[in-house]
Amino acid sequence: RKDDSAVPIKGLTPGLAVHMSVCCHPLPGDRIVGILSEGKGVDIHTIDCESLGADVHDSDRWLDLIWDNNQRDTFHLGRINLLVLNEPGGLGALSMVIAQNRGNISNLKIVNRSSDFFEMDLDIEVTSVRHLTNIIAALRASPAINSVERARK
Numbered sequence: 001r002k003d004d005s006a007v008p009i010k011g012l013t014p015g016l017a018v019h020m021s022v023c024c025h026p027l028p029g030d031r032i033v034g035i036l037s038e039g040k041g042v043d044i045h046t047i048d049c050e051s052l053g054a055d056v057h058d059s060d061r062w063l064d065l066i067w068d069n070n071q072r073d074t075f076h077l078g079r080i081n082l083l084v085l086n087e088p089g090g091l092g093a094l095s096m097v098i099a100q101n102r103g104n105i106s107n108l109k110i111v112n113r114s115s116d117f118f119e120m121d122l123d124i125e126v127t128s129v130r131h132l133t134n135i136i137a138a139l140r141a142s143p144a145i146n147s148v149e150r151a152r153k
Contacts, residue, residue, distance in 0.1 A: 011065040017041025024049035029129035034063035075125040078132040079151035084118045093144035101135045
């Protein structure tokens with residue numbers, strides 16, 4: 001994997017601290033905005049992030065940003081919420097689909113468990129929003145997966 005120490009975003013001031021928001025998990029390909037925080041740096045959000053509502057009236061803190069499309073093969077965390085059938089092989093099918101689509105599971109949290117389903121939050125290393133969308137589509141085609149969507153919180 002490439003060294004991902006450089007931030008693949010255009011429009012940032014060099015030397016400014018950058019934080020990828022954990023509420024919306026922005027990925028290359030998403031429309032993004034930066035919110036300046038004094039003493040903290042810039043928080044990067046997707047343009048449709050629910051957390052931006054509080055900052056709407058303070059537009060002088062907003063930075064118009066775009067992803068640098070020349071940065072290839074850098075990995076970012078995308079988060080999905082899914083419902084997996086509680087049956088033998090369900091988790092194996094989930095991980096196989098992600099691996100076949102060149103994603104890497106970096107974190108898995110079982111949020112709720114019932115006799116029929118596991119509700120999970122899953123962090124996947126992907127290169128772009130398109131990469132994550134392809135993984136989501138492949139997961140939806142799997143009989144072991146009941147539902148899957150990109151996390152927005």
